[in-house]
Amino acid sequence: MKLKTIFFFSFLFHSSILSASTTLGEFYQDKAVQLQLANDPTWQRLLYANSNKNSEVDYAGFFYAEQGKHDLTQELKQNITALFEQHEDNKSIQCKFPARSEFLIQKLNITQSDLPEVSCTEFDEWIGQIKPYKATLIYATDFMGNPSSMFGHTLLRLDPKNLKELNLVSYAVNYAATVSDEQSWSYAWKGLTGQYPGEYSLMPYYRKVKEYGDFESRDLWEYELTLTEQETRFLVKHIWELKHVQFPYYFINDNCAYRLLGLIDLVRPQANLQRRFKASAIPIETIKAIRDEHLIETAEYRPALETQLNAQAKQHGYALAKHAHVLTQQERSEFANFLQKFNVQQQARILEMAYDDLYLQLLSRKVEAKVAEPKLRQLLILRSQIDLDKQRATVSLPKVDPVDSHHARHISLGVGKVQGEDVITLGHRQAYHDLIDPQGGYRIGTQLKLLDGQLQYRDDQLKLESFNVLSVNSYNPITPFKTPLSWGFNLGWKQEAQHQGHFSETEQHGVFNLNTQFGFSAVNTELEHLCYAQIQNHLQAGKNLDKGWRVGLGPTLGCQNIWTDRINSLVQIELPYWSDRHVWQMNIGSAVQYSLNAQNSLQLSWNYQQSKHENWQQIAVNLLHYF
Known part of the structure; x- marks a missing residue:
């Protein structure tokens, strides 16, 4: 009888708790519906909702509702219910999704006395090691040895309080593609088409400094953000929630920079940074957007x-x-x-x-x-054994911070003459940097052009003059310590001065073009004048060529010169030998550019081609606007 009585009162006790939990859950669910919390930008960002109000996350453990991926309101209700459920250590929703829980508790004004006691040993230990107080955005400059890093890379450092001088031992949040196979030509293709999973990782910052600054010789810029301690801590709580979450990684748009913008948007929803970079997210351009929102407090330079x-x-x-x-x-x-x-x-x-x-x-x-x-x-x-102080001098700060450099995209409008005829040109480049562009904030000898095209109006006709899909050049200068290879390639389409397989002074025809070049380069100690010598091969295809294609091979010489902070020039001479007609052809390209300001330039260019006794030349003046 005594055992039955104990069982009866125990049943009543647990039933009353369950009833209270259910009642509280329903009460706050109704309040959430009245407040339309499912439409709150922070809630939608916590769940990675797209324009169709569906979550981008595929991991089932990210949701409490069975259809939570597709129904944010139902997920919201299930999360509220879970807040009032009693669980063992590390199993509560407040342990699994601390940022999500904090958002709901604050928005619904849930008192702690209404919530069950929770124990989150694993999360408390994890965040106790990080001790987040300030967030610093790290920019690693471009690295031409890896397709995913040609535009640079960003990550986030989490600094404890009063330990600025020891920030190497801080933790860093990195978002990157998870690559299981070896990096080959397929690596670039898979990265461009989102075939690699991207995920967040947390590691000591000194490991990233060693990787970027020592292994890859990339300078680092450290931008301390104006986020408060509470905002930084909320951001870190959300990172905990992403332990098993992956997104398709795209080198151009859905990359490290894009995902870090999402983290900042989470705590500064009014900034809406991520929405500005749907087509492409070039790391330095995203940092400029962060700066424009007055989110950068200080900047530090860490040379490789x-x-x-x-x-x-x-x-x-x-x-x-x-x-x-x-x-x-x-x-x-x-x-x-x-x-x-x-x-x-x-x-x-x-x-x-x-x-x-x-x-x-x-x-x-x-x-x-x-x-x-x-x-x-x-x-x-x-x-x-030598009693002398350290002989190393401190590396001087670059004249231009990368956030003050020219923007990646540009449009150009020009006038000039082609073979004595008036011509008007209109150009556009999607990204990123040309050797003739203003050099402040960029590494000398680096060129990366993506989707670079030009229209030409001449003789009452409008035609496509050129369209480069991708052009990459890395002129690594010889130093006292190494003799690196300078290399490059160009893939695109252009008008060629030829007709029926012969060089022509009156006709042009379009050809698909692939150039590759390898050689060596040298630069002066002030990093102002760089010259290179290479062997370049050309592969062209077009219906106006004799066989529909031709191959050329020959030397290429060029110099990039930075005369002042505003004036720079470029000259290049190519001498390909074409296999189809067994003739040499000389191509000279030259340009002088004057920077009106960081985002506007005036350029004078002259291009000349000659084969045997025939020639083709063009002179133009262009106004360029970077945006």
């Missing part, structure tokens, strides 16, 4: 290790830097003898440069660890 090493070469001179590189090739036993011919200060400088040089060689796998590590230790021992 190779940038620091080249700065030492500039400071100490090319000859001494070359000696430092030669030292890294010597046996350890020969180090002391090698240094004897230099004075004490020169020895200190050589040892410091040699250490950095050898370390970079180790990272790039040009030397094995079993060879490099004993040498690195010996270099440190020898340097410690």
Whole structure:
């Protein structure tokens, strides 16, 4: 009898709790409907709702309602019900979805006394390690060795309070494609078509500094955001909610920069940053949009290790830097003898440069660890025996912050003459940077043009003069420490001065064009004048060619010159030998550009072609507007 009585009262107790939970849940559900919370921008962003009010997330564990992916209102109601359910450690909705729970509790003004006690050991330990106080947006400059990083990369650093000087040990939020296979030509195609899953990851910031600044020699810019501690913490709570969530990763639009904008929109919904970048999300352009919303508080520059090493070469001179590189090739036993011919200060400088040089060689796998590590230790021992302060000078801050550089897209309007006839041109480029563009904020010798076309009106006819799908050039200059390859390619369509397979002074016909080039380049110590020499091959296809296609091969020479902060020039000479007619052809392209301001320029260009005794030339003046 006693056992039955206990069971009876226990049943009544749990029933009353369940009834109270259900009643509270229904009460706040009704309140949410009255407030139209399902249409609240923050709620929709928490669930990644698209324009059709369907969630972009496919992971079933992201939802409480069976049809939560397609019915945000039903998902809202189920989340409210879950708030009042009692669960064991780490199982409550407040543990699984802390940001979502915080939003509902605040919007519905739910008192803590109405909520059951929850225990979230795993989440509390995780966020306790991060200690989020401030958020800093990190921009890694472009890296031509990886298709996904040609436009640069952004990530978010989460800084604890009062630890600014130790931010290397802060945590960083990174959104990137998860690539299981080796990077090959298919890698670029899969990345452009969204065939890789993208996901968030959290790691110590020093690991990303090592990856970008040491392995890939990319300078970093650190932009501290104006987000409050509460906003930063809410953002971090949402990152916890995305542990098993993946999105299709697209190199051009749905990429690292685009997804980080979504995180900022979550805590600053009035900014609507993500909506501005539906077609393409170039990292530096997204940072400019963040700056325009007054969300950047301070900016810091962190030069890559190779940038620091080249700065030492500039400071100490090319000859001494070359000696430092030669030292890294010597046996350890020969180090002391090698240094004897230099004075004490020169020895200190050589040892410091040699250490950095050898370390970079180790990272790039040009030397094995079993060879490099004993040498690195010996270099440190020898340097410690010299009683002189550090000889490295601080790398000077670049003249132009990348956020103050020209915008990626541009339109151009020009007038000129082609073969003595008046011509009007209209051009548009979707992205990103040309060698002749204003160079402030960009790396010299880097060119990346996407969807670059030009219309031409001449002789009462409007025609497409050129359309480059993609043009990439990386002129990596020779330094005292390495002799890298300069390379490039161009894929597109253009008008060629030829008719029925012959060079023509009166006719032009369209051809599909693929160029690839490889060679070497050099630059002065001030990084103002870069020249290159390459072998370039041409593959063209068009119905007006003899066989419908032709191949050309020949040398290419060029120079990029930055004369002042406003004036720069470019000249390039190509000499292809065409296999179809067994003739040489000379192509000269040149331009001088004057920057009126950061987003407007005036350009004078002259292009000349000659084959045998026939020629084709064009001169034009163009006004360019970057936007």
